[in-house]
Amino acid sequence: MDVTFKKKKEVLEGEVALKSRDMEDSHEGFKGEIEDCAFEDEFITISPECVRCNLCVEECPVNAISDATFSRPAKILDGCVKCEICAQTCPVKCIHVIESTSTVQDDVKFHLKDVKVPHRKLRMESIEVDPDKCDSCSTCVRFCPTEAITVSEGETAQIDQEACVGCGACANVCPQGSINLVRELGPVIKTKELLVDEDTCVQCQVCEENCPVNAIKLNGDxxxxxxxxxxxxxxxxxxxxxxxxxxxxx
Incomplete structure (x- = not known):
């Protein structure tokens, strides 16, 4: 995805002025004048193609993704720290890392661009359906991304092990818990590097206090x-x- 949206600057200023009317202590005749500026940001989103495997939920190190269920896809929560592990893990690439750029000059421009994220190794090692639990509901068929599952009327679900990628969507949505999966998930791929400038550091401990996984410490200076x-x-x-x-x- 590489998309640009535009609107007139005066339209945005009008929207700001209109919004200000709802604020307490607003002044009559307020005009929303906006200076030229530019902002860059990055956010992560999950598309409706989510297959409900919940791999992203299991792998998120800060618990910032809500569980996917039969009726709704997984959702990125406010606690996301943009580590991109979920995007590397999603077996169907429905988790997108988006770079956004907003510039205000004569026009207001919003530019959105997909960031290419490498994919971790994911492999099915074994998968079995318990015939005593399977009730032939075909829920697993609906969410299998590779069409590896077939269910004949009144019969136990059959899984084509050559087509199965080990995502676990079927096991997660099965209401009877009849599918047992063993899979191999490879390590996270390092795409970034954290650089530390010891000469600039003022030993304020802000990094240590805010690290969500306790990975950074101050030892003396x-x-x-x-x-x-x-x-x-x-x-x-x-x-x-x-x-x-x-x-x-x-």
Whole structure:
């Protein structure tokens, strides 16, 4: 995806003025004048193609994704730290990392672009259907992304093990819990690097206090990073008040 939206600057200013009327202590005749500026951001979203496997939920290190159910896809929550592990893990690539750029000049432009994210290894090792539990409801068929499951009327679900990718959608949505899956999920692929400028660091401990996985510590006047724990999110680098921490693409 690579999309640009535009609107006139005066339209946005009118929207700001209109919004201000709903605010307490607003002044009559207020005009929403907006100076030229530019903003960049990144966000993660899950598309409706979610197959309800809940792999993203299981792998999120900060519990920032709500469970997918039969009736609704998984959802990114406010606690997301943009580590992109979910996007690397999704077996059907329905989790998107989006770069957004907003610029205000003569026009207001919003630019959205998909970030290419590598995919972790995912492989089915074994999968079985318990015939004593399966009630032939075909719920698993609906969500299988590779059409590897067939269910004849009144019969136990049959799984084509050559077509199965081991995502686990069927096991997650099966109301009877009749599907047993063993899969192999590879390690997270490092696409970024956290750089520490010891000369700039002022030992304020903001990074240590805010790290969601306790991967960064201050030892005397040195910043010590636990590379095994670090999920390469954006928290410490964005909160560092002196710019001593920088997250860069590898």
């Amino acid at each position: 040195r910043v010590v990073l636990d590379h095994e724990k670090c999920i390469l999110c954006e928290v410490c680098s964005t909160k560092c008040p002196v710019g001593a921490l920088k997250l860069e693409m590898v």
